[in-house]
Amino acid sequence: xxxxxxxxxxxxxxxxxxLNIADNGHDIAVYNxxxxxxxxxxxxxxxLADKLTPCETLTExxxxxxxxxxxxxxxxxxxxxxxxxxxxxxMLGDGDLIIDAGNANFRDTNRRAAEAREKGELFLGIGVSGxxxxxxxxxxxxxxGPKPAxxxxxxxxxxxxxxxxxxxxxxxxxxxxAGHFVKMVHNGIEYADxxxxxxxxxxxxxxxxxxxxxxxxxxxAWNKGPLHSYLIEISAEVSRxxxxxxxxxxxxxxxxxxxxxxxxxxxxxxxxxxxxxVSAIEAAVAARNISARTKEREAxxxxxxxxxxxxxxxxxxxxxxxxxLLAGKVAxxxxxxxxxxxxxxxxxxxxxxxxxxxxxxxxxxxxxxxxNDMAEALTASGRVNLMFAPFFAxxxxxxxxxLRSLVSKASLGGNPVPALxxxxxxxxxxxxxxxxxxxxxxxxxxxxAHSFERVDAEGAHHGPWVGS
Ligand code: NDP
Numbered sequence: 383x384x385x386x387x388x389x390x391x392x393x394x395x396x397x398x399x400x401l402n403i404a405d406n407g408h409d410i411a412v413y414n415x416x417x418x419x420x421x422x423x424x425x426x427x428x429x430l431a432d433k434l435t436p437c438e439t440l441t442e443x444x445x446x447x448x449x450x451x452x453x454x455x456x457x458x459x460x461x462x463x464x465x466x467x468x469x470x471x472x473m474l475g476d477g478d479l480i481i482d483a484g485n486a487n488f489r490d491t492n493r494r495a496a497e498a499r500e501k502g503e504l505f506l507g508i509g510v511s512g513x514x515x516x517x518x519x520x521x522x523x524x525x526x527g528p529k530p531a532x533x534x535x536x537x538x539x540x541x542x543x544x545x546x547x548x549x550x551x552x553x554x555x556x557x558x559x560a561g562h563f564v565k566m567v568h569n570g571i572e573y574a575d576x577x578x579x580x581x582x583x584x585x586x587x588x589x590x591x592x593x594x595x596x597x598x599x600x601x602x603a604w605n606k607g608p609l610h611s612y613l614i615e616i617s618a619e620v621s622r623x624x625x626x627x628x629x630x631x632x633x634x635x636x637x638x639x640x641x642x643x644x645x646x647x648x649x650x651x652x653x654x655x656x657x658x659x660v661s662a663i664e665a666a667v668a669a670r671n672i673s674a675r676t677k678e679r680e681a682x683x684x685x686x687x688x689x690x691x692x693x694x695x696x697x698x699x700x701x702x703x704x705x706x707l708l709a710g711k712v713a714x715x716x717x718x719x720x721x722x723x724x725x726x727x728x729x730x731x732x733x734x735x736x737x738x739x740x741x742x743x744x745x746x747x748x749x750x751x752x753x754n755d756m757a758e759a760l761t762a763s764g765r766v767n768l769m770f771a772p773f774f775a776x777x778x779x780x781x782x783x784x785l786r787s788l789v790s791k792a793s794l795g796g797n798p799v800p801a802l803x804x805x806x807x808x809x810x811x812x813x814x815x816x817x818x819x820x821x822x823x824x825x826x827x828x829x830x831a832h833s834f835e836r837v838d839a840e841g842a843h844h845g846p847w848v849g850s
Contacts, residue, residue: 383409384409384446384447384448385408385409385410385411385435385446385447385448386408386409386447386448386450386451386452387403387408387409387410387411387447387451387452387453387454387538388410388411388412388413388437388443388444388446388447388451388452388453388454389403389410389411389412389413389453389454389456390412390413390414390440390443390453390454390455390456390457390466391414391415391455391456391457391484392412392413392414392419392420392423392456393414393456393457394514394517395456395483395484395510395514395517396414396454396456396457396517397423398514398515398517398518399454399456399483399510399517399518399521399542400412400423400434401427401430401518402517402518402519402520402521402542403538403542404427404430404433404434405430405542406538406541406542407433408433408538409433409434409435410433410434410435411434411435411436411437411443411446411447412424412434412435412436412437412443413436413437413438413439413440413442413443417438420436420437420438421436423436424436440469440470440473441473444470444473444474449475449477449478450475450476450477450478450479450534451474451475451478451479452478452479452481452534452535452538453470453474453478453479453480453481454481454483455480455481455482455483455484456483456484457484458484459484459485459486459487459490460486460487460490463482463484463486463490463494464490464494466480467480467494467505471501471503474503476502477504478503478504479504479505479506479531479534479535480498480503480504480505480506481505481506481507481508481535482494482505482506482507482508483508483510485509485562485565485569485643485645486507486559486562487559487562487566487648488507488526488558488559488560488561488562488563488565488566488652489559490559490562491507491526491558491559491561491562492558492559492729494507495507495526495527495557495558495559496558499528504527504528504531505527505528505531506525506526506527506528506531506532506535506561507525507526507527507558507559507561507562508523508524508525508526508527508539508561508562509523509524509525509526509561509562509564509565509566509568510522510523510524510565511523511524511565511568511569511745511746511747512544512745512746512747513747516544516745516746519544520542520543520544520545520551520744520745521542521543521544521551521745521746522543522544522551522552522568522741522742522744522745522746522749523539523542523543523551523552523553523561523741523745524553524555524560524561524562524564524565524568524738524741525539525552525553525554525555525560525561526554526555526556526557526558526559526560526561526562526563526564527557527558527561528557529554529557532554533554536552536554539552540552543745544744544745544746544749545744546740546743546744546754549740551740551741551742551743551744551745551746552741553734553737553738553740553741555731555733555734555737555738556731556732556733557730557731558729559729560729560731560733563652563722563725563729563731563733564722564733564738564741565645566645566648566649566652567649567718567721567722568718568742568746568747568748569645569646569648569649570645570646570648570649570650570653570660570663570718570721571663571714571715571718571748572613572646572747572748573642573646573649573663573666573667573670574662574663574665574666574714574717574718574801574805575611575613575711575714575748576613576666577662577665577666577669577670577800577801578662578666578707578710578711578714578801578802578805579613579614579617579707580669581792581798581799581800581801581802582703582706582707582802583597583617583621584690584797584798584799585693585698585703585788585792585797585799586600586703588690588797589690589691589692589693589698589791589792589795589797590692590693590695590698591692593631594621594622594631594633594634595621595622595631597621598618598619598621598622599618600700600703601614601615601617601618601621602618603700604700604704604707605618607704608708608751608752608777609704609707609708609711609750609752610750610751610752611748611749611750611751611752612747612748612749612750613747613748613750614750620632620633621633638673638676639673639674639676640669640670640673640674641670642667642670646663646666646667646670647667649663649667649721650663650664650667652721652725653721656721656724656725656728657724658717658720658721658724659717659720659808660717660718660721661717661804661805661807661808662710662713662714662717662801662804662805662808663714663717663718664804665800665801665803665804666800666801668800669798669800669801689796689797689798690795690796690797690798691794691795691796691797692795693791693792693795693797694791697787697791698787698788698791701784702784702787702788703784703788705780705781705783705784705785706781706784706785706787706788706789706802707802708777708781709777709778709780709781709782709784709785709805709806709809710785710801710802710805710806711752711805712768712769712774712777712778712781713769713778713805713806713808713809714801714805715752715756715768716767716768716769716774716808717808719735719738719739719756719760719768720767720768722735722738723735723765735760735765736757736758736760736761737757739753739754739756739757739760740753740754740757743757755773755774756768756774758773759771759772759773759774767812769809769812778809782806782809785802785805785806785809786806788802789802789803789806820834823835824845827844827845827847827848828845828847828848831844831848
């Protein structure tokens with residue numbers, strides 16, 4: 383049968399997504415800039431090859447899809463997407479839909495959505511999470527754009543998406559760039575979640591002197607409890623792996639320099655625009671940046687001496703670390719959800735917080751049992767800081783002592799825990815009724831006559847220093 387769907391860009395993500403779509407019973411036309419890749423892809427598709435219509439030119443590709451066409455772009459974010467829209471535009475007809483499934487910046491998606499609306503074209507921007515495995519067997523999909531266009535392709539997207547308790551992780555988030563915005567915050571949270579795990583790993587490695595195999599056991603044990611998640615699961619796995627070349631733990635031969643493609647940075651930049659605190663995510667992005675400064679760090683170690691000191695294993699127990707990680711994680715997710723809420727107001731979206739927690743429960747990198755609890759808490763408590771929803775308030779009440787104890791012992795020992803301590807500082811600020819911003823206001827009024835509000839009277843006031 384003539385396919386109703388086509389996909390452009392058979393790289394890591396595109397090839398797997400195309401196989402997933404074919405596997406779910408849909409015929410699909412495929413095109414790649416380099417035709418050898420298209421041929422190799424179809425040759426390697428096994429029995430799914432029957433469902434694929436390989437095309438060597440875009441003209442052939444468009445002609446191979448039955449209108450109304452649904453065309454998925456899985457190419458690098460940025461200019462390449464704009465180029466494809468430009469090329470496809472004159473080739474498409476009324477009702478044809480372009481779906482950008484790459485990691486677009488949501489502002490680009492907003493712009494493309496507005497252009498499409500003006501020209502009477504259909505355009506969706508969907509965030510796809512889960513890496514190549516996810517793309518092949520079930521990603522988490524965050525959609526944005528006109529709802530009718532989403533509804534048209536939703537059956538396919540829900541079929542190929544990951545399932546949590548049989549509920550598909552594919553949800554429409556709102557108009558324009560809403561889907562890519564939610565995907566961006568997902569990635570920001572992912573940075574902080576990974577960083578907090580890395581910090582606890584650092585405490586075990588440098589503070590407690592544990593070997594990777596022992597650390598693997600601890601992560602594996604945590605994965606059976608409230609921290610149960612993909613990231614903890616793979617942390618156990620990578621801690622246990624042995625390098626076949628050297629017979630050493632793989633972790634010990636990996637250079638301590640973290641890469642990044644920029645979505646964590648985007649989250650931080652957008653959070654600053656929105657005036658919403660994401661300090662744990664900022665700390666995680668900064669930690670990756672600092673990790674790249676190897677020479678400088680080595681000079682620092684030579685100058686100030688080795689930092690990480692031994693910690694007392696009697697008090698820094700796996701239980702203490704688990705509780706601290708739990709509390710830190712809740713603080714970080716609270717920041718992420720607060721940011722999404724701020725964006726809802728700023729961009730006129732009604733981003734559905736419980737639905738977002740649900741769409742992240744499976745398929746994506748931050749998938750976890752806790753996200754199911756978050757979905758329930760956000761449903762029950764409405765628009766409240768996640769840390770204050772009863773279930774998570776209990777985790778904070780139980781875990782704050784251990785988080786506090788870990789952060790302070792780590793500080794005394796010189797073991798860096800930037801994301802965990804940012805999470806703790808956020809929690810402490812959010813439970814301080816009277817902050818110290820009165821001092822800031824006094825200073826601002828002193829040097830700039832900016833005025834301040836009084837606790838005991840309405841209106842703008844100045845201190846006795848103004849005009850004196
Ligand atoms: P790859 O580098 O594996 O593949 C890129 C694809 O785009 C290839 O098919 C390539 O074709 C094509 N392409 C690149 N430049 C051009 C161009 N100028 N004109 C036409 N085609 C071009 O990328 P991924 O599959 O990893 O990523 C695709 C998108 O998905 C990106 O936006 C990425 O950020 C996003 N993403 C990636 C994830 C991942 O885990 N890898 C996870 C989630 C999203 P050719 O064969 O000719 O080079």
